[in-house]
Amino acid sequence: LLHLSLPRSRVVTGEAFTPQAMQALLEGPRRAVLLYPTSPDKPDVAITQAPPDLSPDLPTDSLRRPSQLRLIVLDGTWRKSRKMLHLNPLLQGIPRLSLSNLPKSNYLIRKAHRPDQLSTLEATCAALALLEGNAQQFGPLLAAFDGFVAQQLNYRSR
Numbered sequence: 001l002l003h004l005s006l007p008r009s010r011v012v013t014g015e016a017f018t019p020q021a022m023q024a025l026l027e028g029p030r031r032a033v034l035l036y037p038t039s040p041d042k043p044d045v046a047i048t049q050a051p052p053d054l055s056p057d058l059p060t061d062s063l064r065r066p067s068q069l070r071l072i073v074l075d076g077t078w079r080k081s082r083k084m085l086h087l088n089p090l091l092q093g094i095p096r097l098s099l100s101n102l103p104k105s106n107y108l109i110r111k112a113h114r115p116d117q118l119s120t121l122e123a124t125c126a127a128l129a130l131l132e133g134n135a136q137q138f139g140p141l142l143a144a145f146d147g148f149v150a151q152q153l154n155y156r157s158r
Contacts, residue, residue, distance in 0.1 A: 001148065002121045005141045015080075016087035023090060030070035034091060035127050036081070038098045066131040071097070075120045077110075099126055106146050121145050 003009045012025060026032045072094065074081040085091055100116075107119035118126065125142055129135035 001141070001145060002124055005144075006124075015084055019090060022088055026070075026072075026090060026094065028070065030068055032070045032072055032094045034072045034074075034094050034096045035123060036074065036085065036096050036098065038096050069131065071124070071127060071131075073120060073124050078117065097127055097131075099123060099130070102126060106142075106149060119145075 003011050017025070072091070074084050074091075076084065099118075102116050102118060102123075104116075105118045105122055107122060110119070122142070122145070125138040129138050
């Protein structure tokens with residue numbers, strides 16, 4: 001749903017990539033940024049110019065030019081995404097964009113360990129809304145996602 005709704009998005013399927021393949025994916029004129037929580041050994045860097053709910057690990061000037069960023073998103077369970085990060089050392093070296101103070105997830109068909117653990121779609125919409133400064137543009141996509149979740153819950157209750 002996310003990929004179909006974001007015309008400039010690209011999906012690359014896999015779990016582990018060779019360093020050459022990963023480097024080719026990360027190369028280009030846009031600066032790669034990983035949408036992923038920072039690790040305890042790599043604390044968030046507070047940047048006052050950024051929206052208050054954004055805890056980036058990249059220079060402030062990059063945030064002022066979101067069109068120059070390439071947002072890398074790992075799609076999978078939290079366990080799977082940690083594995084993907086571990087198996088691809090080049091991903092570990094790129095700056096991370098970590099979100100905080102988020103609303104509770106509406107992804108009710110999967111169990112989250114914490115209320116702020118969003119689905120890939122919700123987290124990506126939140127990051128893009130903050131970077132682009134336009135949360136309203138993602139309203140229809142989030143509404144469609146909520147409809148999908150409601151439909152799945154309806155099937156489950158039958």
